[in-house]
Amino acid sequence: xxxxxxxxxxxxxxxxxxxxxxxxxxxxxxxxxxxxxxxxxxxxxxxxxxxxxxxxxxxxxxxxxxxxxxxxxxxxxxxxxxxxxxxxxxxxxxxxxxxxxxxxxxxxxxxxxxxxxxxxxxxxxxxxxxxxxxxxxxxxxxxxxxxxxxxxxxxxxxxxxxxxxxxxxxxxxxxxxxxxxxxxxxxxxxxxxxxxxxxxxxxxxxxxxxxxxxxxxxxxxxxxxxxxxxxxxxxxxxxxxxxxxxxxxxxxxxxxxx
Numbered sequence: 001x002x003x004x005x006x007x008x009x010x011x012x013x014x015x016x017x018x019x020x021x022x023x024x025x026x027x028x029x030x031x032x033x034x035x036x037x038x039x040x041x042x043x044x045x046x047x048x049x050x051x052x053x054x055x056x057x058x059x060x061x062x063x064x065x066x067x068x069x070x071x072x073x074x075x076x077x078x079x080x081x082x083x084x085x086x087x088x089x090x091x092x093x094x095x096x097x098x099x100x101x102x103x104x105x106x107x108x109x110x111x112x113x114x115x116x117x118x119x120x121x122x123x124x125x126x127x128x129x130x131x132x133x134x135x136x137x138x139x140x141x142x143x144x145x146x147x148x149x150x151x152x153x154x155x156x157x158x159x160x161x162x163x164x165x166x167x168x169x170x171x172x173x174x175x176x177x178x179x180x181x182x183x184x185x186x187x188x189x190x191x192x193x194x195x196x197x198x199x200x201x202x203x204x205x206x207x208x209x210x211x212x213x214x215x216x217x218x219x220x221x222x223x224x225x226x227x228x229x230x231x232x233x234x235x236x237x238x239x240x241x242x243x244x245x246x247x248x249x250x251x252x253x254x255x256x257x258x
Contacts, residue, residue, distance in 0.1 A: 018094055032059040035057075035115045036055075036116070056070075060081070065078060078107075137184060145170070153172075166179055177210045178210075178212075180215055187220065189220070199232075218236070
């Protein structure tokens with residue numbers, strides 16, 4: 001529960017009240033929320049200006065600053081963590097300046113009206129875990145086939161067969177056909193039976209040996225025994241690893257574009 005001493009809120013404060021509390025909150029590295037009418041100037045690798053409007057300004061304990069409009073999830077202006085932040089009165093205006101030293105960039109936010117100032121000391125030690133969907137796992141396998149095994153080459157995905165759609169279809173290093181069924185959670189008996197149906201539907205039209213691989217982070221004991229009895233295989237794949245691969249792939253594409 002949040003300690004009442006860790007939070008303060010000022011509604012429609014005057015600038016002198018804001019300066020006093022804002023300096024205190026910045027020095028104590030609190031998370032700060034300012035709502036009011038403001039405009040913004042940025043100087044750095046380029047220059048920009050934002051005309052007056054009612055906005056939300058967030059100053060976080062790590063020195064990052066974000067200016068949000070009333071729509072959209074992305075800030076219209078921002079500065080990354082590690083900025084040196086100061087606030088001062090300039091005539092009838094409140095000015096907030098955030099400076100990043102290397103490379104040198106600065107943002108200045110000018111308020112002529114302030115509707116709310118809030119500052120809070122937050123405790124947040126929770127770990128964030130991002131888990132991929134089955135579609136993301138499929139994309140990761142297509143981007144990096146070695147997740148299945150060295151020498152695996154995808155030929156198709158979402159291949160239509162009589163029982164449904166094969167997630168990934170390809171050949172291994174020995175030229176054998178490979179049918180892959182993907183599950184993002186623990187694979188059960190139904191997943192093993194579905195894979196077996198896909199393979200059976202292909203036997204009459206494919207004149208090659210066919211391998212079936214069930215891909216999932218975990219597998220139930222019942223499903224594992226069923227795979228063994230059917231001559232099928234299991235490949236453990238962590239959805240988190242797939243997310244990381246996709247993220248790196250997208251980053252490389254962005255860097256290649258730039």
